[in-house]
Each structure stands twice: as structure tokens, then as C-alpha cells.
Amino acid sequence: MAGTLRTDLRLHDPDAFYQSLIDAHRGLTDDQSQQLNARLILLLANHVGDREILAEAMAAARDGLAD
Amino acid sequence: MSEFAYPKFTFQPPPELSGKGGHVPVVVVGAGPSGLTAALDLGKRGIPVVVLDDDDTVGVGSRAICWSQRSLDIFDRLGVADGLVDKGVTWQSGRVFFRDDEVYDFDLQREGGQKMPAFINLQQYYVEAALVEALQSCDSVDLRFLSSLTNLRQTPDGVDLTITTPEGEYALRADYVIAADGANSFCRRSLGLAFDGKVFEDRFLIADVKMRADFPSERRFWFDPPFHRGGSALLHKQADDFWRIDLQLGWQADPEEERKPERVVPRLKAMLGDVPFEVQWVSVYTFQCRRLERFRQGRVFFVGDSAHQMAPFGARGGNGGLHDADNLAWKLALVVQGIADDTLLDSYDLERLPATDADILHSTRSTEFITPEGSVSAQFRDAVLALAERHGFARELVNSGRLSTPYWYGSQGLNSVDDPSDDFKGSLVPGAPCPDAPITNPDGSRGWLLNHLGTDFSLLCFGAAPTSLPAGSLPVRPVVIRTDELGDPDGLVSARYDGYPGTTYLVRPDQHIAARFRYAQATDIQQALERAAGGLVKSPAPTAREA
Structure with a gap:
């Protein structure tokens, strides 16, 4: 369980990924979009599996939001 | 620095007005x-x-x-x-800025x-x-x-x-x-x-400003900057101390009002600070x-x-x-x-x-990133920008415009597919525009490859001139890379084209690659040439030429 979150670019064609992410929300209300994001995080977290990595990702995401 | 003087073209009555030509x-x-x-x-x-x-x-x-x-x-x-x-x-x-910080440079x-x-x-x-x-x-x-x-x-x-x-x-x-x-x-x-298509529901103020400023010659883009909260801004240097400024105004902005100097000048002052400037041209536009x-x-x-x-x-x-x-x-x-x-x-x-x-x-x-539609898109955009300062992957997602690149037309239509046994290395393929490289002329002076490819069909040959093409072929100009013809002083022609003795490129008149061969036979070249000219080449009529 060594962790170490990778934040170098690993996505192939990042612009296409970003577009698919935005497209996934098209036509949803804000509440529905929040629900989609929550489900997406859970699915991806399970795929990652590694609790250390997930903890690092949560810390990186929280950074600068509430000091 | 002298400024541009708009030319005044005059009307010259064409022959058609006196009943000739047509x-x-x-x-x-x-x-x-x-x-x-x-x-x-x-x-x-x-x-x-x-x-x-x-x-x-x-x-x-x-x-x-x-x-x-x-x-x-x-x-x-x-x-x-x-x-x-x-x-x-x-x-x-x-450079790309988000709020008060620079997040990314390229x-x-x-x-x-x-x-x-x-x-x-x-x-x-x-x-x-x-x-x-x-x-x-x-x-x-x-x-x-x-x-x-x-x-x-x-x-x-x-x-x-x-x-x-x-x-x-x-x-x-x-x-x-x-x-x-x-x-x-x-x-x-x-x-x-x-x-038909899509109208982007946003308006931009675009201004040419003349000023003496020592900003470097780089593209600067701001998301949500302190001088223009909630919008984006773009700054580009042009000739004659002109600067081009684009400011996002939002869909609700009134184009007539926003063009007025009393609206434009304060916006630019907020951005440019205490520099004297002169507004030369202003427009408010939407795009589609x-x-x-x-x-x-x-x-x-x-x-x-x-x-x-x-x-x-x-x-x-x-x-x-x-x-x-x-x-x-x-x-x-x-x-x-x-x-x-x-x-x-x-x-x-x-x-x-x-x-x-x-x-x-x-x-x-790029537009969807710069002017996100809806709050979720805006949230993702801001999240990318916030992460970009520290995390490499997010910098790659920041999209303030992906700059124009030439299109590679591919091996369909006019361009021939490589013979796999020719085993060309590198990213170049038929359909791509020819990359430039330094060459030396026979007299020892230096020059550039693209200037030699010219505007006709040409054959870029490494080591030896091509075998002559059958009579009735389209005219093709040989460009030979060899010490006594065009030299390759830095090895960049060979490197960029993966060229070695025998390699031949057929180049279209627009300097895109039509076909390439390791050991070109005249019939192969002839076939690729006909294909690149649309398939149905008419033999040039010699009688008409002599006439």
C-alpha cells in the first residue's frame, strides 16, 4: 500500500477526455450533475483501489479550499 | 516606427465595359x-x-x-x-494566468x-x-x-x-x-x-491599442483576472507597437454600448495600468x-x-x-x-x-473551456485551473486555444500508402506537409529545402537522381540530396525524411507528400504521380505546345 499519486499526464488525448466529461453532464440539472460526479468518484475510487493513493488524491483536491 | 497607410485602390475600367473580353x-x-x-x-x-x-x-x-x-x-x-x-x-x-496567479507557461x-x-x-x-x-x-x-x-x-x-x-x-x-x-x-x-452551425452565446470586445510597453512577445491569456472579474482576457503583440486585446463580455453585454470609448477605455486601463495608450480600432463580436x-x-x-x-x-x-x-x-x-x-x-x-x-x-x-456553458462546466474549468499550478496533467487540460497546425491529408485519395516493407521510421507519412531543413547549394551557400521543392510536382531523391519517367508523364522536377547537388549540412534532411541512398519522395505542388519509396521504379513513381493528379492524366499534347 505504498501510495504515491501520479499527477503527470496519463490521459491519451486530454482534450477529447475533457470534452467527454463535459458531454456526460449535458442536459442534467445541477443536482443531477453533482450526483453524477459523486457516482463517478466512487466508481473511479474503486477502480484505483489503493487507499493511500485515494487519501493523497483527497488531500490534493482539498488543498487551498479551506485554510 | 512608421504606421500602416491604407492604400487607396482606384477603379480601372475593364475591357468588358467597352464591349471586349468577357x-x-x-x-x-x-x-x-x-x-x-x-x-x-x-x-x-x-x-x-x-x-x-x-x-x-x-x-x-x-x-x-x-x-x-x-x-x-x-x-x-x-x-x-x-x-x-x-x-x-x-x-x-x-503564459496562462488564473485569478492572481500564473498557472502555466508554454x-x-x-x-x-x-x-x-x-x-x-x-x-x-x-x-x-x-x-x-x-x-x-x-x-x-x-x-x-x-x-x-x-x-x-x-x-x-x-x-x-x-x-x-x-x-x-x-x-x-x-x-x-x-x-x-x-x-x-x-x-x-x-x-x-x-x-448551419452553432452560435456561441458570448460577446467579446476586441481592440487594437497603440502603446509603448515592454511586455515580451508572448501570448498572454487570463482566466478570471483581477482586472476583469468573471471573464477572460487575451493580449498579443502586433507590429508598429500595436497590441491586440480580447476581453470576454458575456452574452448579456450590449454591443453598441460596449463599443463606446467611455466603456472601452476604463476596461483597458484596468488591464494595462498606468501606461499611456491610444485605442485604434474596436469591435464587439460573437462567433459561430x-x-x-x-x-x-x-x-x-x-x-x-x-x-x-x-x-x-x-x-x-x-x-x-x-x-x-x-x-x-x-x-x-x-x-x-x-x-x-x-x-x-x-x-x-x-x-x-x-x-x-x-x-x-x-x-x-477551446471555446467550451474558455466560456463554459453552465455551472458544472465552470466548476470543472476552475478545478483544472486550480490544479494546474501544481499538477502536470491539469496543465495539459488547460485550453486557452490550441494553435493552428497543418492538416495531414492521409493516405487516401491522391496520396499513396507506403509499402510496409519500405519501413519508414519517424512520424512523417504520405499526406503530411514537407518539413523544412537547411541545405547547401552546389556553390557552398546555405539555403532551405522547401525553397527547392518549388511549386511543381517534385521528386526529392537521396543519393541519386531518379530514373527518367516514361514519355507523356507530367513534368516532375528532381531535387537531389547529394554533396554535389544539394548538401545536407546538418543531417536534418536525412533525419526528417528518414532518407538514405535510394529513398525517393514524390512531393505535390502544395508541398504535401504524395508518395515515397525506398527503391523507386519509374513505373511506381508514374503510378503515384497519376494518382496524385487525380487519376486521369491527359497526355500533354505536343502539337499544341509547338504551336
């Missing part, structure tokens, strides 16, 4: 960058062309300002690049050993003026200003045009028409063509992305904004129009000369429609 192989409608480029390309090939424009000067205001390397390579082929590069501002780096990090820079910034009027000047000394091109196209009617064997001038109306019949008459194209409306279903409509060919419009991020509109002209001109020349069959002209759509779709896709993605 027929010309090619008419170009519209004297913007793409129309003028098409006219010059055709003119240099000896094709008689009439250019019509309803105005008496070049375009007012900076308009398109970023010219890509590929566009400069085209201008260089046409002999107008040097003056533009001298006058323009060469740049290759940029350098287009180009390999050296290429004649043209990655980008120059230069006001469109300079480009148009340079093209007009070159056309004025081109005997086969007749530039007609203050000449409005007021009727267009297409028949199976020609196009009938009515032209209205200060001294009356006349008729002109063209074999082919290049419709380069811009976003509100009269030609497009005359043919009743649908031009749309294209014609086909750019070829019988004998009428649409180039530039008449064929397609897109968001400005990435400088793909102006550059794309030049690439249209570059793609069309040699094909039209071969058909007008009676060398290639009319079907060659169908490849204009085959090649430029996907190229345009790629430009529209990239500029649309």
Missing part, C-alpha cells in the same frame, strides 16, 4: 487573405485570373493576426514571406533548422497589402477593386457573373469561380446553400462554428470564411483559409491547363472538409 478561366470573388493567396498561386502558375472586390482598400482593423509556420511556408512559396516576417512579431511562447519548442518561425503576429491589412503588391506585378492576374458581384448563375459549362462598378455594369463568364467573399458570402447566398456541407459546388469553390467559420481561439480561421487556397490552386491550375481531369477538383472536398472539421473541433473545445 471570358476568363478563373474569377476570384473577394480580396481577403484566402482569395488573394489563391489568385497569386494561380497567377504564378500562369493561369489568367480576375479578382473582384467591392472595396477600394484592404481590410480595416487588425482582424486575423496570428500566421502559422505552415501559412508562412505557403507565403514563402509564393515569394511574399520575407517582408511579412520582417514586419511581424515572431513569437513561440505564452513554449512551442520547435526544432531548429526551419526557415520560417512557428508564428508571427501581423495585422491582416499588412498581409493583404503584401499579396496585392505581389499580384500587381503578376501579368496573368487582373485585380478589380470597386467591383461588386451582383449576380451569379451557374450553368453546366461555366458561371455567368454580373459585376456592378462605379462606371456601370458588365457581364463576365468564368470557367471556375473561387468564392472567397467572407462570412456573409454573396456567392453562398446566390447558390442558396445552407450554412459552421461550415458548408461541401466546399465544391459544381464550378464554384468556397475558400476561407465563406466556407467555414469557427471560434477564434487557436488562429484557425485565417490560417485555415490560406490552407484552402493552397490546396485548391494547383489542382485548378492543372485542370484549367487541360492536364488533369475535372475529377481532381473533387479532392478539394476530400482533403479540406476533414481539415476544417479538425479546426472546428479544436476551436470549439
